[in-house]
Amino acid sequence: MTFGRIEQHPILGAMQNRKSLSFRFDGNTYMAYESETIAAALLANGVRTLRVHEEKGTPRGIYCNIGHCFECRVTVNGVQGKRACLTLVEEGMNVESSVQLPSPLKKGGEHR
Numbered sequence: 675m676t677f678g679r680i681e682q683h684p685i686l687g688a689m690q691n692r693k694s695l696s697f698r699f700d701g702n703t704y705m706a707y708e709s710e711t712i713a714a715a716l717l718a719n720g721v722r723t724l725r726v727h728e729e730k731g732t733p734r735g736i737y738c739n740i741g742h743c744f745e746c747r748v749t750v751n752g753v754q755g756k757r758a759c760l761t762l763v764e765e766g767m768n769v770e771s772s773v774q775l776p777s778p779l780k781k782g783g784e785h786r
Contacts, residue, residue, distance in 0.1 A: 679718035693708045695708060695763055695764065697763050697764070697766065697768070699721060699769045700769075705719070706718075711759055711760065711762055712750070712756075712761050712762075712763055712767075713746050713759040716758065717736065722735045724736065724747070724758055725746075725747055725772035744757065746758040749771075750767060751767060751768055
């Protein structure tokens, strides 16, 4: 088994039967398998932080992994707000972590 990835699953079968792909996340190149989500591929490659909280700047990663919570939002090929847990990896895909946005609660750098 490679780091963080099940290669032989009793129901899903063998991973080695799937085509390997490469994609980029925040400027680094990673390996994934066809039909794997961005979230699964990043987890298998040891990446845990996918974005930071909009106001606090604290790290956010995969929470529910079924598309409900929106914690895994990333930018995919320039399109913001894609959920990594629902988006399949494609060859050459460029994924970027979401950056901290200015808070509507702050005025002059201070919380109201």
